[in-house]
Amino acid sequence: MTPTFTFTAGIRWDYYGVADEATNRTTVFDLNQFHGVCLGSGSYNVAPSPAPIDTPPCPRNPALYNASYRNFDPRLSLAWAPSAFHGKTVIRAGYGIYHGAAQNDDLNAGLESDTFRIKVNSATQLQPAYAQQDPDLSAIATKQANHPRALQREGRRDLYVESWGLTLEHQLPAKFTSSVQYIGSRGVHLFSRGAVNLCTEPVTYNPVDTDCFRTLDPYYPAGNPFGSVDIKRDIGASTYHALGLSLERRLTNGFSFQSRYTWSHSINDGSVGGGESTGPENVNCLECDKGPSIYDIRHNVAVNTVYELPFGPGKPYLDTTGALGKVIGGWSLSSIGLWHTGHPLTVQMDLSGTIDPTVFPSSLFAQNQLSYNYFLPDGNDVTNQRPDIVPGVPLMLSHAGLNSPLVNAAAFQAPPVDGNGNFTRFGNEPNGAIRAPNVWQIDLALTKETKLTERISMEFAVQAFNIFNHVQLADPLDLTLAYAPTQSNLQNLTAKGDFGLINSSVNFNSNNDNAGPGNTGTGTPRQLQFMLRFKF
Numbered sequence: 001m002t003p004t005f006t007f008t009a010g011i012r013w014d015y016y017g018v019a020d021e022a023t024n025r026t027t028v029f030d031l032n033q034f035h036g037v038c039l040g041s042g043s044y045n046v047a048p049s050p051a052p053i054d055t056p057p058c059p060r061n062p063a064l065y066n067a068s069y070r071n072f073d074p075r076l077s078l079a080w081a082p083s084a085f086h087g088k089t090v091i092r093a094g095y096g097i098y099h100g101a102a103q104n105d106d107l108n109a110g111l112e113s114d115t116f117r118i119k120v121n122s123a124t125q126l127q128p129a130y131a132q133q134d135p136d137l138s139a140i141a142t143k144q145a146n147h148p149r150a151l152q153r154e155g156r157r158d159l160y161v162e163s164w165g166l167t168l169e170h171q172l173p174a175k176f177t178s179s180v181q182y183i184g185s186r187g188v189h190l191f192s193r194g195a196v197n198l199c200t201e202p203v204t205y206n207p208v209d210t211d212c213f214r215t216l217d218p219y220y221p222a223g224n225p226f227g228s229v230d231i232k233r234d235i236g237a238s239t240y241h242a243l244g245l246s247l248e249r250r251l252t253n254g255f256s257f258q259s260r261y262t263w264s265h266s267i268n269d270g271s272v273g274g275g276e277s278t279g280p281e282n283v284n285c286l287e288c289d290k291g292p293s294i295y296d297i298r299h300n301v302a303v304n305t306v307y308e309l310p311f312g313p314g315k316p317y318l319d320t321t322g323a324l325g326k327v328i329g330g331w332s333l334s335s336i337g338l339w340h341t342g343h344p345l346t347v348q349m350d351l352s353g354t355i356d357p358t359v360f361p362s363s364l365f366a367q368n369q370l371s372y373n374y375f376l377p378d379g380n381d382v383t384n385q386r387p388d389i390v391p392g393v394p395l396m397l398s399h400a401g402l403n404s405p406l407v408n409a410a411a412f413q414a415p416p417v418d419g420n421g422n423f424t425r426f427g428n429e430p431n432g433a434i435r436a437p438n439v440w441q442i443d444l445a446l447t448k449e450t451k452l453t454e455r456i457s458m459e460f461a462v463q464a465f466n467i468f469n470h471v472q473l474a475d476p477l478d479l480t481l482a483y484a485p486t487q488s489n490l491q492n493l494t495a496k497g498d499f500g501l502i503n504s505s506v507n508f509n510s511n512n513d514n515a516g517p518g519n520t521g522t523g524t525p526r527q528l529q530f531m532l533r534f535k536f
Contacts, residue, residue: 004082004083005078005080006080007076007077007078008076008077008078009077011072011073012072012073012075013071013072014073014099014158015067015069015071016067016071016099016101016158017067018063018065018067019064019107020061020063023042024040024042024043024060025040025043025044026040026062026064027039027040027045028063028064028150029150029229029231030062030150030153031150031215031216031231034052034055035054035216035219036048036055036216036219036225037146037148038058038059039058039062040061040062048220050222052216052220053220053221055219064151065107066153068156068157068158070157071099071160072097074095074096074097075095075097077092077095077096078092078094079091079092080092085170088170088171089169091168091169092165092166093165093166093167094163094164095162095163095164096162096163096164097160097161097162097163098160098161100159102158102159145209145224145228146226147226147230148229149231150229150230150231150232151231151232151233152231152232152233152234156233156234157189157234158189159187159189159190159191159236160187160188160189161186161187161188162185162186163183163184163185164183164184164185165181165183165184166181166182167179167181168181175249175252176249176257177248178248179244179245179246180243180245181242181243181245181246182242183240183241183242183244184239184241184242185238186237186238186240187236187237189234189236190234190236190238190268191233191236192232192233192236192269192279192280193230193231193270193279193383194230194232194233194235194279194280194283195228195229195279195380195382195383196228196229196231196283197215197216197226197228197229198214198215198228198378198379199212199213199214199374199378199379200212200215200217201378202422203376203377203378203422205364208222211224211227211370212365212374212379214226214227214228227381228379228381236268236269237269238266238267239266239268240264240265241265242262242263244260244261244262244263245260245261246259246260246261247259251306254307254308254309254310254315254332255305255306255307255308257303258303258305259301259302259304260300260302260303261299262297262299262300262301263298263299264300265292265298266293266295267292267293268290268293269286269287269289269290269291270289270431278383279382279383281380281383281384281386281427282378282426283380283383284378288426290431291346291431291432292344293344294343294432297340297341297343298341299340300339300340300341301337301339301340302336302337303335303337304335304336306333307332307333307334308332309331309332311328311331312328312329312331314329330450331446331447331448332446332447332448332449333444333446334444334445334447335443336442336443337440337441338442339438340438340440341435342435342436342439343435343475344432344434345432345433345434345435345436345476345479346386346429346433346434346479347407347429347433347434347479348384348385348386348387348480348481349384349412349427349480349482349493350480350481350482350483351371351373351375352371352373353371353482353483354369354370354371354372355375355421358487359421359485359486359487359490360485372483375417375422376422376426377422377423377426385426385427386426386430387413387427387429387481387493388412388413388414388415388427388429388491389411389412389429390410390413393408393410395407395408395411395434396408396434401473401502402473402502403501403503404502405476405500405501405502406434406476406501407479407500408500409481409493409495409500412429412481412493413491413492414483414485414491416491417485417490417491421490436474436475437473439472439506440470441465441466441470441472442466442467442468443464443467444467445461445462445463445464446461447460447461448461455536456536458532458535459531459532459535460530460531460532460533461530462529462530462531463529463530464526465526466524466525466527468526469525469526472505472506472523473502473505473506474503474504475502476499476501477498477503478498478499478500478501479499479500481493481494481495482495505523505524506523
């Protein structure tokens with residue numbers, strides 16, 4: 001628009017097609033339209049018999065979900081270099097919407113449902129009949145129910161992210177540049193995991209199904225073949241705000257420097273975009289799970305520098321050629337330093353144990369060897385549950401480092417129960433109530449580059465990772481307490497010996513996808529690495 005002001009605007013439209021099973025083998029679960037599963041004409045599954053009442057017929061090839069045609073993505077940006085600062089200051093700002101199709105494995109829930117899942121609560125040992133391709137579970141008298149996978153089909157929207165930012169950059173003396181940045185984003189229609197066909201409230205025993213009364217029971221008078229169903233919907237949301245400060249110097253006169261500090265906060269409702277989340281403890285209150293994301297780092301500092309030693313050809317000292325110049329020239333030192341605060345941690349409550357009939361003798365669920373999940377207000381056995389926090393008890397212990405506990409198990413208890421043993425509400429521990437230890441590390445490298453011919457040079461380096469051998473601590477691997485009520489304490493939780501224990505380095509923790517500690521990089525003890533490289 002002018003020599004000092006630029007403005008750019010555009011719009012993009014995206015369409016993501018729906019996968020189609022060529023031989024009509026798709027099996028979809030739709031609570032509202034089909035009151036259960038809808039089998040394609042080529043499906044290997046067997047439809048429930050008798051079929052649900054008051055239900056429309058199933059099409060020959062049911063769609064996994066309905067496509068979205070409203071993926072419009074506007075993009076705006078501007079850059080302004082005020083004349084008053086003589087070209088040494090620039091202001092940039094931008095905004096954009098970016099749609100995505102999400103992960104294919106999450107969109108293929110209907111294909112995964114081509115094989116039903118069955119949960120069985122029984123003390124009976126496994127028999128050969130259970131291990132065959134079509135297990136014979138008729139000898140087990142306790143509750144058996146199909147647990148297919150489900151995906152929102154009607155009214156579904158593709159996920160998208162709104163991003164915006166503002167940057168002020170200014171050139172300083174001695175070739176340094178400073179900048180201040182604000183970055184924000186908002187995730188909308190993210191995949192969020194949940195459950196449907198849960199127990200109706202209040203949870204009541206259903207003798208027809210040896211189960212609780214569930215949402216689909218009215219459509220199956222002779223017995224509901226479905227238990228709780230894992231579902232993924234487009235109801236997740238997230239926000240991210242960050243303030244960044246940086247100071248940089250490009251390589252000039254043999255010296256470069258970069259430093260960045262970020263103060264940020266990432267918040268979501270347990271969803272991580274791709275559906276890997278465990279889902280909210282109360283599926284009817286996604287807002288109740290709002291808290292710091294598992295990857296939320298509040299403070300982060302990164303510094304790196306390169307310094308070419310001032311010796312050898314073309315340098316201020318010992319500027320000589322020949323063999324001596326090749327020996328004393330081409331040396332440089334470089335270093336990287338990192339420091340950041342710890343990840344948020346959340347204690348979970350395991351309710352999968354069988355109800356103790358000696359503690360709850362009048363419970364029909366206990367008499368049928370069902371799990372403590374039935375004591376929840378909705379009988380949820382799909383998503384994770386959180387305990388209550390005991391008032392006045394510290395959540396964290398003054399741990400001594402590696403192989404010592406960080407989290408205090410005594411600070412947690414189960415939610416209160418009524419006279420029948422049912423929880424009167426869900427646990428009140430918020431997501432991310434605890435923080436893992438801070439992390440820092442400094443790496444150093446000494447490098448020598450020697451020119452052998454006009455076209456070939458050799459580079460040799462000694463690299464030290466974690467040069468100060470600073471012990472870095474990962475997140476505790478076990479943060480789950482088992483519900484084990486006694487007659488004297490109906491809110492009792494028990495912990496395994498490694499509960500809250502930190503026994504690994506930061507390269508291996510419960511909040512990432514690493515299968516094991518890396519050989520180099522952050523989190524390892526001090527390591528030395530030698531490198532030889534030829535460039536031509």
